[in-house]
Amino acid sequence: MSAEQPGTTLAVSTVIFALRPDATSGLMTLWLPLVRRTREPYEGHWALPGGWLPDDEELATAAARTLRETTSLTPTYLEQLYTFGALDRSPGRRVISVVYWALVQSVEAAQVTVGENVKWFPADALPQLAFDHNRIVEYALWRLRTKMEYSRVAHAFLGETFTLSQLREVHEAVLQRPLDPANFRRSMEASGSIVDTGERLAGARNRPPRLYRYNAELLAPSGAPSRRRPSEIPERPHTARPTPGESS
């Protein structure tokens, strides 16, 4: 009944997303930082940032630390993704990985300089990664994209204030399709997720756009069960998807 499990180890990994301009097109696209493994198994392969879970550290805290240690950034969004625990996912001993996904601000991410063993990759063109990390990223990508459609995570890529164009650019980059500016404006205003600051952004050679702020009144749906009662305000819908296939 009370069997201990010395052969099982607990790890925490994080899929970190940032928007960075594409090398050739200049358009914003999704990138994520990976670390090169310096030991077996999978030595030399790229892998998700992570590490063993200390006994005295919260899961989300460990994920945030991981993120800070690799990118020197603070996540503006952090949510548990899934726990991967298949017997064969790591050669040798069994490893159970509680995986989080995070968003960091684009402007900060653009400044980060990386070393030999840390590199940013376009989310849609990854090399062969260590362990089951390709599948994990694929799932995280799916989560981000569907969540973008019904939730209000986009602002996590932006700063305190932003224009509707900037917000739309985020949506377009994540969803990989153009959105009608007029309709986008209306749907955002209708959702109540943004607030007009009254200020405008001058400088461009066109009509100065309004600056908006994220509306923190509406409680943010994060994907994790909340301590408080669930929101009475239903959010927007999203599309469903099979989970990582642990059961299949």
Next chain:
Amino acid sequence: MSAEQPGTTLAVSTVIFALRPDATSGLMTLWLPLVRRTREPYEGHWALPGGWLPDDEELATAAARTLRETTSLTPTYLEQLYTFGALDRSPGRRVISVVYWALVQSVEAAQVTVGENVKWFPADALPQLAFDHNRIVEYALWRLRTKMEYSRVAHAFLGETFTLSQLREVHEAVLQRPLDPANFRRSMEASGSIVDTGERLAGARNRPPRLYRYNAELLAPSGAPSRRRPSEIPERPHTARPTPGESS
């Protein structure tokens, strides 16, 4: 870097849902089986079925076993819910619980006889449970209800074939509101999730209804990342909700 965690223990628990008739009204409502704790901590309190994770058992398999050991039933639906790992969630040593949720068929659940230490409770009127299990059930309930609206999990409560009334009764019981039979029929037929068997169910003193079968063609969205490519067929929307508040 490679710190072991002897002070942390891994457990698997499952929230098991079944539909059973309400004692007074006779209407179908959600119930779940709980087990009474026979030792500290929380001795005497009711808790979710579960146990320590063996080193050589898959997570989902452990969840299914747990379910079988308590209810003698086989789950028709099983999906990972969330991993709870707050430092203070268990007095004494640290316990990380990977929680699953499951659905079992109503007809089978109705036959199950339970003992002194296993009892079914109405999902909406639970006593004070051990650990953070009240919060876990609350989150599982939310997941079931939102998933019911955009996915096709309802058939998991039913047998191989079923009438539209039976399917609607499941939806009504879970969502706790009446649904228009005409519109329900059309939305089900339009979704393509059910197939007419050609047979009818006679016996009642009214027009014999058609018998339908679940359409397994459309891949079932389960909530876990799949090994295959994600469905190209977007499912129906659902409403969002904050996750367990691990981060708050």
Next chain:
DNA sequence: TCAAAAGTGTTCCTGTTACACCCATGT
């Protein structure tokens, strides 16, 4: 023939999509 549930038809309403058009600013 009547009650009860199966099943069909139709209208209303709301939210989304597509796109035409005007507005304000820097060069």
Next chain:
DNA sequence: ACATGGGTGTAACAGGAACACTTTTGA
């Protein structure tokens, strides 16, 4: 003045909700 994106208006369409109505069985 004009190019450029900001911002508004509006018609067409699709899907859902409400509800009247017909059909088929057992009693």
